[in-house]
Amino acid sequence: MDPLPLVVCGTAAALYALGRRGKVRVWRELSFYSGVALAFVVLERPFDDWADTWLSVHMSQHIVLMTVVPPLVVLGRPWPRIWLPFPLAARRAVGGTLSRSPSFRRGAGFFVRPWVALAVQSAMVAVWHVPQLYDAAAQNEWIHVLEHVCFVVPALVFWGALLDAPPVRARIDHLHRTVWFTAAMIPSWILAVVLAFAPEPIYSAYPSMTDQQIAAGVMWVPGSLTYFVAALAAFYLWLEAEPQPEELSWT
Numbered sequence: 001m002d003p004l005p006l007v008v009c010g011t012a013a014a015l016y017a018l019g020r021r022g023k024v025r026v027w028r029e030l031s032f033y034s035g036v037a038l039a040f041v042v043l044e045r046p047f048d049d050w051a052d053t054w055l056s057v058h059m060s061q062h063i064v065l066m067t068v069v070p071p072l073v074v075l076g077r078p079w080p081r082i083w084l085p086f087p088l089a090a091r092r093a094v095g096g097t098l099s100r101s102p103s104f105r106r107g108a109g110f111f112v113r114p115w116v117a118l119a120v121q122s123a124m125v126a127v128w129h130v131p132q133l134y135d136a137a138a139q140n141e142w143i144h145v146l147e148h149v150c151f152v153v154p155a156l157v158f159w160g161a162l163l164d165a166p167p168v169r170a171r172i173d174h175l176h177r178t179v180w181f182t183a184a185m186i187p188s189w190i191l192a193v194v195l196a197f198a199p200e201p202i203y204s205a206y207p208s209m210t211d212q213q214i215a216a217g218v219m220w221v222p223g224s225l226t227y228f229v230a231a232l233a234a235f236y237l238w239l240e241a242e243p244q245p246e247e248l249s250w251t
Helices: 003-018 026-043 047-053 055-075 088-099 102-111 114-128 131-139 141-162 174-183 186-197 209-220 222-241
Strands: none
Touching: 003 026, 026 047, 026 055, 047 055, 055 141, 055 209, 055 222, 102 114, 114 131, 114 141, 114 174, 114 186, 131 141, 141 174, 174 222, 186 209, 186 222, 209 222
16 A cells, blocks of 8 residues: 555545534535545555556546546535644744735735636646656656646646635636636547547557557546536526526616
């Protein structure tokens, strides 16, 4: 067993449990713990070993870490809660320092804008699927860890902003959320097309053309599924929020 996923996921789950205050919302608890458990499964053996052997499994691992784990974790509203178990003096010191820093506030406000979060997330997908970097991540464990961090952190910011997980909030209506969730599907489509129509294997670590084309299918359909569901839900909420015909006035 690789200790790093166990430590990271175990620490996150422990802080979330220790930070519980007041009324417990079961569905939020289930959402957060399901996200953490799923991250542990895809990062730990045997799944991680399969990802070293098959490109399609490696792509599946990335899809789970970017499109399934982040929304589940974010729906658990973890950010204030995992902060509470730390000593009050430490929380006040860090919180006070950050709140008094105009550059931090401006930077944080900038990066939680949906278009910025999506641009960073898309850039990470593009950069890490360059053949040299992808092969390096497949062959070196620490580069692989860095790759996963570069996928998960921007995804948490993106989903946090669009799902309104305090303190990360986009403050936009549901129609705009629909647009951003739809736009988030495009990078996986582009990558799927590149993999599907490449005349030969792109990554030396994965020499099977059949495996590469399966990976393209994984990126095309499962890679878009969560974004599609989120876009559909946001569009439905936007329609529900619209005034009814009898409420409209033309005068």
